[in-house]
Amino acid sequence: MTRRRGASAVRRRLDARLSLASSSIALLLAVPAMAQTLPGAFDQQGVNIPIQGTPNTTLQPGAAGQGAAQDQGDAQSGQGGSDEGGSGAQAAPGTRARAFGQAAPGAEAALQGVEQRRPAFVFEPNASLQGTFTDNAFLTQNSRKSDWITTPSGGIDVTGKTERSQINGTYSVSGDFYAADSQLNGYRQNLLTVDKFDVVKDAFSVELRGSIDQEDIAQTGQLAATERSGLGNQTQVANATITPKYVNKFGNWAVGTLSYSLNRVAYFNGGNNATPNNLSNSTQQNIAAELASGSIFTQLTWRLGLSDAISRGNDTHLNQQTAEIDSEYRINSMFRVPATVGYDNFAENQSAFSSSSLSGVFWSTGLHLVPGPRTELTLRYGRRYDKPYENGTLTYKILPNMTLTATYDVVVQTQQQSLASSLQGVVVDANGNFVNPIGGLPAAPNQTGNNLVNAVYRARNFQFGVSGSHGLNFFSLNGLFETRDFGGVIGSDRTQGINGTLGRNLSPLTTVTFIGQLEHTIDTGTLQNIGSNVNLLTGLDLDHKLSERTDLAFDVTRRHQYGTTRSDEDAFVIRLSHKF
Numbered sequence: 001m002t003r004r005r006g007a008s009a010v011r012r013r014l015d016a017r018l019s020l021a022s023s024s025i026a027l028l029l030a031v032p033a034m035a036q037t038l039p040g041a042f043d044q045q046g047v048n049i050p051i052q053g054t055p056n057t058t059l060q061p062g063a064a065g066q067g068a069a070q071d072q073g074d075a076q077s078g079q080g081g082s083d084e085g086g087s088g089a090q091a092a093p094g095t096r097a098r099a100f101g102q103a104a105p106g107a108e109a110a111l112q113g114v115e116q117r118r119p120a121f122v123f124e125p126n127a128s129l130q131g132t133f134t135d136n137a138f139l140t141q142n143s144r145k146s147d148w149i150t151t152p153s154g155g156i157d158v159t160g161k162t163e164r165s166q167i168n169g170t171y172s173v174s175g176d177f178y179a180a181d182s183q184l185n186g187y188r189q190n191l192l193t194v195d196k197f198d199v200v201k202d203a204f205s206v207e208l209r210g211s212i213d214q215e216d217i218a219q220t221g222q223l224a225a226t227e228r229s230g231l232g233n234q235t236q237v238a239n240a241t242i243t244p245k246y247v248n249k250f251g252n253w254a255v256g257t258l259s260y261s262l263n264r265v266a267y268f269n270g271g272n273n274a275t276p277n278n279l280s281n282s283t284q285q286n287i288a289a290e291l292a293s294g295s296i297f298t299q300l301t302w303r304l305g306l307s308d309a310i311s312r313g314n315d316t317h318l319n320q321q322t323a324e325i326d327s328e329y330r331i332n333s334m335f336r337v338p339a340t341v342g343y344d345n346f347a348e349n350q351s352a353f354s355s356s357s358l359s360g361v362f363w364s365t366g367l368h369l370v371p372g373p374r375t376e377l378t379l380r381y382g383r384r385y386d387k388p389y390e391n392g393t394l395t396y397k398i399l400p401n402m403t404l405t406a407t408y409d410v411v412v413q414t415q416q417q418s419l420a421s422s423l424q425g426v427v428v429d430a431n432g433n434f435v436n437p438i439g440g441l442p443a444a445p446n447q448t449g450n451n452l453v454n455a456v457y458r459a460r461n462f463q464f465g466v467s468g469s470h471g472l473n474f475f476s477l478n479g480l481f482e483t484r485d486f487g488g489v490i491g492s493d494r495t496q497g498i499n500g501t502l503g504r505n506l507s508p509l510t511t512v513t514f515i516g517q518l519e520h521t522i523d524t525g526t527l528q529n530i531g532s533n534v535n536l537l538t539g540l541d542l543d544h545k546l547s548e549r550t551d552l553a554f555d556v557t558r559r560h561q562y563g564t565t566r567s568d569e570d571a572f573v574i575r576l577s578h579k580f
Contacts, residue, residue, distance in 0.1 A: 119160075120160050120161070120162050121158065121159070121160030121167065122158070122159050122160060123156060123157075123158055124156065124157045124158075124159075124579055124580070125154070125155070125156045125579075125580045126154070126155050126156070126157065126172070126577065126578065126579045126580065127152075127153065127154045127155075127577070127578055127580070128152075128153045128575055128576060128577035128578070129150075129151070129152050129153075129575070129576050129577075130150075130151040130152075130153065130174075130573060130574070130575040130576075131148065131149070131150055131151070131573070131574050131575075132148070132149040132151065132226055132228065132571055132572070132573045133146070133147075133148055133149075133571065133572045133573075134146060134147055134149065134224075134225070134226070134228075134569060134570070134571045135569065135570045135571075136567065136568065136569040136570075137178065137180075137181055137184065138181075138184075139222040139223075139224060139231065139567045139569060140567065141566045141567055144568075145180075145181070147178050147179055147180045147181055147184075148178070148179040148180075149176050149177065149178050149179070149228055150176075150177045150179070151174050151175065151176050151177070151228070152174070152175055153172055153173065153174040153175075154172065154173060155170065155171050155172025155173065155190070156170075156171055156172075157169070157170045158170075158193075159432050163198075163201075164197060164198040164199075164201065165195070165196065165197045165198070166195065166196045167193075167195045168193065168194050168195070168428050168432055168434070169191075169192070169193030169194075169195065169210075170190075170191070170192055170193070170434075171189075171190065171191045171193075172189070172190045172191075173187060173188070173189050173190075174187065174188045174189075174190075175187045175188075176188070176228050176229045176230060178230065181230075183230075184229070184230030184231075185229075185230060186229030186230045187229060188213075188214045188227070188229050188236070189212045189213070189214075189236060190212060190213050190214075191210055191211060191212040191213070192210070192211050192213075192426070192434050192443065192445075193208065193209065193210045193211075194207075194208075194209050194426055194428055194434070195207065195208040195209075196208075202247065203246065203247055203248065204244070204245070204246050204247075205244070205245050205247075206242065206243070206244045206245075207241075207242070207243045207245070208240075208241070208242055208243075209240065209241045209243075209423050209424065209426065210238075210239065210240040210241070210423075211237075211238075211239045211240075211423050211426075211445045211446050212236065212237065212238045212239070212446075213236070213237060213444065213446050213447075214227065214229065214234055214235070214236050214237075215234070215235060215236075215237050215446050215447060215448075215452065216233055216234060217233050217234065217235055217279070217451070217452050218233055218451045218452070218523075219449070219450060219451055219495065219519065219521040219523075219533060219535070220451065220521050220523050220530070220531050220532070220533040220563070220564050220565060221233035221565055222561070222565055222567055223535055223559060223561060223567075224559070224569060224571075225537065225539075225557040225558060225559035225569040225570070225571040226555070226557055226571045226573060234269070235267045235268070235269060235279060235452070236267065236268050236269065237265070237266075237267060237419065237446040237452075238264075238265070238266045238267075238268070239263070239264075239265050239419050239420065239423050239445060239446055240263065240264050241261060241262065241263040241264075241420060241423055241424065242261075242262050243259060243260070243261040243262075244259065244260055245257065245258070245259040245260075246258045246259070249294070250294065251294065252294045252295045252296040253293075253294045253296055254291055254292065254293060254294045255291075255292050255293075255294055256289075256290070256291050256292075257288070257289070257290040257291075257292070258288075258289050258290075259286075259287075259288050260285070260286070260287050260288075261284075261285065261286040261287075261288075261420075261424075262283070262284075262285055263283070263284040263285070263286075263416075263420040263423075264281075264282075264283050264284075265281065265282050265283075265284070265416040265419050265420065266281045267279040267281060267452075278454070279415075279452055279453075279454060280313035280314040280315045280316055280416075280454045281313060281314065282311055282312060282313030282314075282316065282414065282416035283311075283312050283313075284309070284310065284311045284312075284416055284417055284420045285308075285309070285310045286307060286308070286309045286310070287307065287308045288305065288306070288307040288308075289305070289306045289307075290303060290304065290305045290306075291303070291304045291305075292304075298330070299329065299330045300327065300328070300329050300330070301327065301328050301330075302325070302326065302327040302328075303325070303326040303327070304324075304325055304326075305322070305323070305324050305325075305326065305342075306322070306323050307320075307321070307322045308320075308321050308322075309321075309322075309417070311413075311414045311416055311417050313414070313416060313454065314454075315454045316348075316349070316414050316415075316416075316454050316455060316456060317347075317348060317349045318346070318347070318348040318349075318412075318413070318414050318417070318456050319345075319346065319347040319348070320344060320345070320346050320412070321344070321345040322342060322343070322344050322345075323342055323343050324340055324341065324342025324343075324362075325340065325341055325342065326338070326339075326340045327339050327340075328368060333370065334369065334370055334371055335367070335368075335369065336367075336368035336369075336370070337365070337366075337367065337368070338364075338365065338366055338367075338368050338378065338380065339363075339364070339365040340362075340363065340364045340365070340380075340382070341361070341362070341363045342361070342362055342363075343359075343360070343361050343362070344358065344359050344360065344362060344384070344385070345359050346358040346359045346412070348456045349456075353412075353456070353458070353487050357386040358385050358386060358412055358458075360386065362382065362383060362384035362385075362389065363382045363383060363384075364380040364381060364382025364383075364384070364389055364391065365380065365381070365382060366378065366379045366380035366381055366391075367379050373397075374396060374397040374398075375395070375396050375397070376393075376394070376395045376396075377392075377393070377394050377395075378391075378392060378393045378394075379391075379392045380392065384410065385410065385412050385458055387410070387458070389410055390408060390410060391408065391409050391410070392406075392407070392408045392409075393405075393406070393407050393408075394406040394407075398466070398468070399468060399470075401468050401469050401470075402466065402467070402468025402469075402470075403440070403466065403467070403468070404464070404465075404466040405437065405438045405439060405464065405465050405466070406438075406462070406463065406464035406465075407438060407461075407462070407463050407464075408460075408461070408462045408463075409460075409461055410458070410459070410460050410461075411458070411459055411461070412456065412457070412458045412459075413456070413457070413459070414455070414456055414457075415448075415452060415453050415454065415455065415457075418448065418459075419445065419446055419448070422445040422446070422448070423445040423446075425437055425445070426443040426445055427443070436465070436478075438463050438464065438465040438478070439464070439465015439466060439467050439476060439477070439478045440465065440467045440476070441465065441467065441476055441478060449480050449482070449495050449497060449519070450482060450484065450493060450495040450521065451493055451521070451523060453486075455486050455490065456486075457484040457485060457486045457492075458484070458485045459482060459483065459484045459485075460482065460483050461480075461481075461482045462479075462480075462481045462482070463478070463479065463480050463481075464478070464479050465477070465478040465479070466478075472504050472505040472506075473502075473503070473504050473505075474501075474502075474503050474504075474505075475500065475501060475502045475503070476500060476501045477498070477499075477500040478498070478499055478500070479497065479498040479499075480495065480496070480497050480498075481495075481496045482494070482495050482496075491523075491524040491530075492524055493521065493522060493523040493524065494521070494522045495519065495520070495521050495522075496519070496520050497517065497518060497519030497520065497535075498517070498518055499515075499516065499517035499518070500515075500516055500517075501513055501514065501515050501516075502514045503541075509544055509545040510542070510543070510544045510545070511541075511542075511543045512540070512541065512542050512543075513540070513541040513543075514538075514539070514540055515537070515538065515539040515540070515541065515557075516537070516538050516539075517535070517536070517537040517538075518534075518535070518536050518537075519534070519535045520532070520533070520534050520535075521533050521535075530564075531563060531564025531565075532563045532564055533561060533562075533563035533564050533565055534561070534562055534563050535559065535560075535561050536559070536560045536561075537557065537558070537559045537560075538557070538558050539555060539556060539557035539558070540555070540556045540557075541553065541554070541555050542554045542555075549578055549579040549580070550576070550577070550578045550579075551575075551576075551577050551578075552574075552575070552576055553573075553574070553575045553577070554572075554573070554574055554575075555571075555572070555573040555574075555575070556570075556571075556572055556573075557570070557571045557572075557573070558570050558571075
């Protein structure tokens, strides 16, 4: 689930739509001048990074936020690397996209001149100053105490593309200074980067991904209305992956892939008042070899895969070796029949499951339906992990700028493997923004929506997302329903929630956005707070562009918690930000 931080990221991306009209007019009237003053403003190619995740899952990114939809195409999970896709102006990640309309006749030469002088890499520093008033600084049920928080922030966005590399990254650090309660002072870091380097073109590549941000430890604990440090139920999550990959084509008959993925997840505290967490740092490794059918196979496609996934933490160990054969028979342009058979071998130490019960032969089959260019549905049923196994994906393009995406799957993994998988699924859209492939909202790979734990669990996860725009209005709606079974002795937890945004461009310079979120978490015995909690968050964002690179924003947010933890907080935020 995307919490308050995700909604703020949506607001920042409104800048792209606000600058569209004025920038187009400027281009038509003053292309020669722009060629002198705006080098690096035109990127002809976007970046489309396929999703990596559970085998047999096909996802398609939805429309990214409120802007014009970018059709990212289908991304086969388990397929690494980055592909070029789409076209349009590219902006630094997390910043305003410099999007321009089509040039007037005679402007093409000037555009080409700008493109030729565009630097390979663009570095864009930024800074902001934020003030936050909260009526419940300590998130207590009674004896609420108000405070004023001053938050200076500084960061840099980096974007670039050459023949052999694609780089998109954003980093910032923020300090929270409380006027009355200095013991709550702390700092927060935010990093998100997706980079790919083609060492040997079309053969050997190296991909780097990283994410750092502040997350809540327990959804049944105290949660703030805005992002701020100094609370005990918080931790900074650092998540990084490097993946070298070798690809070899055997003519038109087959494509072979050999990859190794090394991931590290670490937790640390940034606030002086943050209590030490008991979360375990962990290293994940995955070695995978694959042989897939080549272009000569049109009616029957197939894939042979071998993988060895290892997760090692201070408290949690999990090994999974898998061999599988996956195939799909194309009956006609509409109907296809997928089938998978394989074997899992597990070894683990932190659950009530027995490795022998999780291990064994697995299978699944079903229907892959493609009734038209706008719809794709895959449904599978079988048996895996000693239980019935279901898997499904749906992509439906409702309108050219509105796409619905939904997924359902069953996995056995650790918390750290889940974080690594989320990071691997981040997509970079054609404007250089990091988005979640389900619904197209700003990506937050360390944000799980449920309690952070040290355990092996079997999860059943359903997610859906839809976003789009119509005229001056835009919206998004996302949902998460997940149960995690830690075994009969340890217990289980369940998270269900929905969040949405509804906004309107009041003028070329001003945007208003309404935010709503409802989550329900039930914990019956994990390592975090046991109990049941309901969290309701509502907010209103008003964003005004003072100049091309300076924004002024006002946010009003209310969070209400009831259940095991009872707390209410009202917060008002004013923020001035500038891109240098």
